Amino acid sequence: MSKEKKNLALGAVAVVVLAAAAFMLFQSRSTAELPSQFVADAVCLACGSEVQANRELTDRPPWKCPGCGERAVCPWMYCYDCQRRFVPAPIKHEGEPPTMPAIAACPQCGGTSTGSYVAEDPDQVVQGDLPLPKWP
């Protein structure tokens, strides 16, 4: 390989590395600014299987179940009062698929200190799960 060709090859490698670095920077920045996806710990009310649902933020539950195909996958909620995980009863609609309430009181203790269940949250100690509501 002549000296000129070698320099050319090194230059090409440098361009690729720079492009990769720029791409990675762009990627991390864009995901930090626009978190459009989240992972929810969810359960299918139709077949009872636990689902790690990777969803768009705009995508409202219930979601389609990868196991049984029903649109019955609902995210777990958490009650800070009795430390249970639960799924609120779906809201039925005439002639339309059921939807899930965004906020719900705990079906066990009636407490309103409830929120989305986040497995990584150290404040959410799970003492148990409440029975799942009936799927319409």
Ligand SMILES: [Zn+2]
């Ligand atoms: Zn299912």
Ligand SMILES: [Zn+2]
């Ligand atoms: Zn409760």
